[in-house]
Amino acid sequence: MKMWALDPLAHRPGGTLHLGWKELKAALAPLFKVRERVGYDIEIMLDGHGFFQWPAAMRIAEVMRDIRPLWMEDVLRTDNMDALKKFRDEAGVPIAVSEMLTVRDDYRQILEKGGADYIMIDPTWVGGISETRRITEMAIPYNIPVTMHDCTGPLTLLAGVQVGIANHNVVFQESVRAHLRVAYKQLIDTDIVVENGAIPAPLRPGIGAAWRPELFSENAPSYRATVWKS
Numbered sequence: 001m002k003m004w005a006l007d008p009l010a011h012r013p014g015g016t017l018h019l020g021w022k023e024l025k026a027a028l029a030p031l032f033k034v035r036e037r038v039g040y041d042i043e044i045m046l047d048g049h050g051f052f053q054w055p056a057a058m059r060i061a062e063v064m065r066d067i068r069p070l071w072m073e074d075v076l077r078t079d080n081m082d083a084l085k086k087f088r089d090e091a092g093v094p095i096a097v098s099e100m101l102t103v104r105d106d107y108r109q110i111l112e113k114g115g116a117d118y119i120m121i122d123p124t125w126v127g128g129i130s131e132t133r134r135i136t137e138m139a140i141p142y143n144i145p146v147t148m149h150d151c152t153g154p155l156t157l158l159a160g161v162q163v164g165i166a167n168h169n170v171v172f173q174e175s176v177r178a179h180l181r182v183a184y185k186q187l188i189d190t191d192i193v194v195e196n197g198a199i200p201a202p203l204r205p206g207i208g209a210a211w212r213p214e215l216f217s218e219n220a221p222s223y224r225a226t227v228w229k230s
C-alpha cells in the first residue's frame, strides 16, 4: 500500500521548506495505524511527489524509519542526481527513483551513482514501451529492481504490465483502485482486474486493450477535433 499522506502539508505556504515534528507525525499517523493493524503482512510505501526541500525531507525520513517502508519515493525533486544519492545514503530507508525521470540517461546516472534502491518508470513519460524495456534491462547489472508507475492512463498501466511479464527485473506494478474501478473502465474496452495482488497477463493480441470506440464519436461529450492547416 502506497500513500501520499504529506501532500496537504506541502500545499501550505512554506510547507515544503519546514515540517514541524507534531504536524509531520500527525500526517504520517495513517501509515503507523496500518502498520499497527496488520503488522508486516503488507508493505508500506510513501510518495512525496517531489515536494520537499532537504531539511523537511530528512525529518520525513527520520519518522519513516519506524515504519520500515518498502521504499520512500520522490521526497525530493529529481533535478539533482548527487542530491538524490546523498539522500539515499542518509535517509536510512530504501529509496525509489522515479517516474519523474523521463530520459534514459537520467536513469543511467542515478544507477551509476548508486542513488536508488528501486527504479520507477512511467512507460509513457519515458517515451513508450520499447524505452521502458531498455531502462528496465539497463538496471539489471546494477542489481536494482524496477517498479512501474500508474497514473497516466490505462495504456500506460498495461505497457508496464507487458514489460513486467517479459522481464524478470520488474518487481512491482503500481495500480490505483480509483482508476481501475472508475476511470479506466470508461476509457478502454477491457476491465483490468487485480487478483490476489497481481494483474493476470492479458491474453488478447497487442497491449491487452483498446480505447472504447465511443470516445471517438462526434457525439461523445468530450469529443474535440483539431485540424492542422498549413
Ligand SMILES: [Mg+2]
Binding pocket: 047, 049, 073, 074, 099
Ligand atoms: Mg510517484
